[in-house]
Amino acid sequence: MSNSKLLQVARAGAMAWTLATVAGSAAAENGETPRYGGALNIGSVYVTLSALSWDPYDWNWKVNHDTGFYFEQLIAGDLSKSRKNGGKHRFVADASLPSDGLRGELAESWEWEANPLALVFKLRRGIMWPEKPGVMKTREFVADDVVFSFNRLNTSPRKQADYFDFVDRVEARDRHTVVFHMKAFNAEWGARFGWGYNSAIVPKELVDAGPSNWKNATGTGPFQIAEFVQGGFQTYVKNPDYWDKERIGNTDYRLPFVDKVTYRTIKDTATQLTALRSGKLDILESVGWRSVDELKKSAPTLLWSKRLSTLGQYVALRVDSKPFDDIRVRRALNMAVNKDEIVAAYYGGNAEMLGFPMYTDWTGYYQPLAEMPPSVKQLFTYDPQKAKELLKDAGYPNGFTTKMQFCTCSPAHGDLAPMIAAYLEKIGVRIELQPMEYGAFLSAMTTRKNAPMYLMNKGHTNPTMTIRTNFVTGQLWNPSQWSDAAFDRKMADVYATRDEAERQRMLREMTVHMLDQAPYIWLPTAYLYAAWWPWVKNYDGELSVGAVRPGPIYARIWIDQELKRKMGF
Structure with a gap:
């Protein structure tokens, strides 16, 4: 296409409006009470791609996106510091977390020790691996799980060269304390083994059962995988034993709110937009600018966020x-x-x-x-x-x-x-x-x-x-x-x-x-845009609490099913 033709086409379709970000207001400010139940259907940032791997050992870039519903990590993004909660962070970057926007996930706290240099994690007590028939009995998450997961990743033939070379060894000091002994300080330690692409904590029982088979998957996170159809969808159901809570107003609510989350795999843009307009998708996380104007006309009640x-x-x-x-x-x-x-x-x-x-x-x-x-x-x-x-x-x-x-x-x-x-x-x-x-x-x-x-x-x-x-x-x-x-x-x-x-x-x-x-x-x-329906609550376009890992974000969303029915869906 010639430059002049490109200009003509682009100018003919240029938008005559300026998009204002319509943020999902904090629930506490609106006086809304969270509601449990319902299903959340999502066209994710990778809506065209099915899961590429179920095992972190494969060192696949997308594995957190698909397993981060049930595999947890030592550290995660602190969503209490998100913009919707009055903070300054949007949590939209693919694999970067701000140093003042971190919280312990499986770890309760961490601190550096000197001479010799070490990073010590105190783990949360009472977090349970759920029972998975044929895979494992329920038991407590302990320090040995962290040591096992790190050592397994470190011996993968697919490991990125030099990725963990600054770590001398990892040991369990006691049942709830893990020590990363360092050869040298590395400023990227958090992204390497705290909340990054290769930081998931996996139980040995799952590895013994066969970690590449999604049917064996289990974890301490807010959801458990229930169904997977290659090129179609993957469905996660509520983990009734999940440990975390969300403070809204002065009340702590157990998570997750929804009973089920489904990723829809949709290859072409037109079908994605139709699924959003028809309410078959509650959220579409990536909308190109050329589609926004039309969607605002055909579905004017959609809410929006904009990101680079x-x-x-x-x-x-x-x-x-x-x-x-x-x-x-x-x-x-x-x-x-x-x-x-x-x-x-x-x-x-x-x-x-x-x-x-x-x-x-x-x-x-x-x-x-x-x-x-x-x-x-x-x-x-x-x-x-x-x-x-x-x-x-x-x-x-x-x-x-x-x-x-x-x-x-x-x-x-x-x-x-x-x-x-x-x-x-x-x-x-x-x-x-x-x-x-x-x-x-x-x-x-x-x-x-x-x-x-x-x-x-x-x-x-x-x-x-x-x-x-x-x-x-x-x-x-x-x-x-x-x-x-x-x-x-x-x-x-x-x-x-x-x-x-x-x-x-x-x-x-x-x-x-x-x-x-x-x-x-x-x-x-x-720039890209995320769009969602007003019945999706406690959400403002956040995408990741680590490296392409949105599971804890979805755990904090609830569905106003009465509003959804009133809107004809």
């Missing part, structure tokens, strides 16, 4: 090969892409010019474009004449020809790839586009055989990991093949730094440096 996508996007430029080993070429390509036009035309204004590698919600780490030095701002300013001059200075007065891969799994990239190619052709850079299926596309990167230009999405994860995985030598998710020994040493220093304010300063400097070096063509990050 947790997937940054860019075109990686292989700095280990010509011509992209020359910073002048990389900067030229950035200036040749009209990013303002992409935001205005392609996204209808629903995008952030600078939304990666740092996420806008990461206070202290994220710096807006307006605060960046002129050399960084230049990369986001459309200047094809300057781009041509830089190419000439680099020895490419007539441009060059290269290849760009992109994944057919992303409809947006099917539009953006030719658009970017059209921009670059204006400065003499001719792009051969190579669309690829997801498996081949991912394999190209992980085997370091990706094309010189590689258009992709990547999760922000957290403030340290986003810099490490994208720009540290040899990292799997480093498609530009960026390698700088001095930068690697700075990253190691960040992990060794205990003071968060100092880490923030260091990472801000490192982010500016990498933006300036332009190993990527930096592209805008889109």
Whole structure:
């Protein structure tokens, strides 16, 4: 599609309204009393994907999303500090929690010990593993469960290299105390084994029974899985023995409120929207901006929240090969892409010019474009004449020809790839586009055989990991093949730094440096929306209490079934 045609299409569909976030008011302020019972049907942020694994041992990125209903962790996000409860946190980031927004989950408390360095967790007493016929009898959750889970994960052949190397060993000091003995301090300890992608606590009895079989699954969390149909749905039912409570007003209520939660797997957008409009979905967690205007007209009582996508996007430029080993070429390509036009035309204004590698919600780490030095701002300013001059200075007065891969799994990239190619052709850079299926596309990167230009999405994860995985030598998710020994040493220093304010300063400097070096063509990050019906209570668009783990959020939602009936559903 040509740039002019794209502009015409986008402007024709541009929205003439400004979306105001309609937050779900705190129940205590409304004087509402929680109600038990009913079912919650959700089109999640991964509504197109069924579960990919049921066993944390597989080190699969999505496992918390599916097992986090019943597997718990030592630490979780503190939802009492969410915006709906008068706090400052939205809990929408995919795998990052603020340091002042944590609570013990299976852990009651934790503290550091010195000489030798250790992190000591005091566990909650009286939490029970529920009985699971053929798998285990009911028994208390104890420190040995934490030790077993960590050691098992640490011996997985799929474990990420160096992930737990800063931990010397884990031991049970007594029945309710776990000690993580450290070789060295690592600032990312919470994301590694506290509340991250690989932090679930799993009973040995389940492993013995067969952890990859969802029918064997059991855990201490608010729900237990009851049914799974690949490509269709997965249903979780209330755990009647769940230990946690929610304080509303001056009353503590046992959780969960609803009897059942169902994830619906729906592949296409039109069917997702129909399911929401018809009330078959109570919540649809990801709605693209093009659909919002129509939904507001056809279902005007829906409530909304807006967030920046947790997937940054860019075109990686292989700095280990010509011509992209020359910073002048990389900067030229950035200036040749009209990013303002992409935001205005392609996204209808629903995008952030600078939304990666740092996420806008990461206070202290994220710096807006307006605060960046002129050399960084230049990369986001459309200047094809300057781009041509830089190419000439680099020895490419007539441009060059290269290849760009992109994944057919992303409809947006099917539009953006030719658009970017059209921009670059204006400065003499001719792009051969190579669309690829997801498996081949991912394999190209992980085997370091990706094309010189590689258009992709990547999760922000957290403030340290986003810099490490994208720009540290040899990292799997480093498609530009960026390698700088001095930068690697700075990253190691960040992990060794205990003071968060100092880490923030260091990472801000490192982010500016990498933006300036332009190993990527930096592209805008889109905004997404969540929509839900008014009968969904105690909810404000929260998505995760750890790494893609929403189970405790759903446990705190209740359904006003009388209101639902009055609304005709």
